Amino acid sequence: MSDNAKKMAAEAALEYVKPGMIVGVGTGSTVNYFIDALATMKYDIEGAVSSSEASTQRLKAHGIAVFDLNGVSDLALYVDGADEVNRHKQMIKGGGGALTREKIVAAVAETFVCIADDSKLVTALGDFPLPVEVIPMARSYVARQIVRLGGDPVLRDDFVTDNGNVILDVYNLNIGKPIELEHKLNQITGVVTNGLFADRNADIVLLSDGKSVRTIT
Numbered sequence: 001m002s003d004n005a006k007k008m009a010a011e012a013a014l015e016y017v018k019p020g021m022i023v024g025v026g027t028g029s030t031v032n033y034f035i036d037a038l039a040t041m042k043y044d045i046e047g048a049v050s051s052s053e054a055s056t057q058r059l060k061a062h063g064i065a066v067f068d069l070n071g072v073s074d075l076a077l078y079v080d081g082a083d084e085v086n087r088h089k090q091m092i093k094g095g096g097g098a099l100t101r102e103k104i105v106a107a108v109a110e111t112f113v114c115i116a117d118d119s120k121l122v123t124a125l126g127d128f129p130l131p132v133e134v135i136p137m138a139r140s141y142v143a144r145q146i147v148r149l150g151g152d153p154v155l156r157d158d159f160v161t162d163n164g165n166v167i168l169d170v171y172n173l174n175i176g177k178p179i180e181l182e183h184k185l186n187q188i189t190g191v192v193t194n195g196l197f198a199d200r201n202a203d204i205v206l207l208s209d210g211k212s213v214r215t216i217t
């Protein structure tokens, strides 16, 4: 994994940004490169909607207007990173804890472009512990339910999401059927959402090794 690979994947996503657009912006170190690149087009676009306080701050620091998603009915493009992505363009996300807002913006967007260094491409999802955002008072209950599903949940230390919740990072889950597991986890009372982006997967994945960028469609 190299910073140059992240930067190249991020800059390649500019091709999907069109004049007048409001751009959906994800969260993380790869997206930070995208935000910096997007700043070069700030007079061409209308602005952005953001999936985290951190991305909002960075966008605003570049002078890019950030809109409330509730006022935006059509969002043509969402650009975000991933912790893992498979060849079906399904992902694990939430390493930075922004999974819920990311999933909301992704749900609204017409096209989801995932940007990543090529170390994120995996044959099977699941080496990366699956983040699950949980309402704080349900933490123990949800953890017990996840154990029943075969996972080993670990509370993320000293971390509160932008929504005021906690994160359980779940190890050793069998993610043989990602869409099924995504729905099953979301059925547990107290779960806000989980970091499987399998039902709403990416439409396009831009992967870089630091020398070139390849596209999975």
Ligand SMILES: O=C[C@H](O)[C@H](O)[C@H](O)COP(=O)(O)O
Residues within 6 Å of the ligand: 026, 027, 028, 029, 030, 031, 080, 081, 082, 083, 092, 093, 094, 095, 096, 097, 098, 099, 102
């Ligand atoms: O919550 C964070 C997000 O899902 C990120 O997009 C993900 O963790 C990848 O981040 P990075 O680009 O820093 O590897």
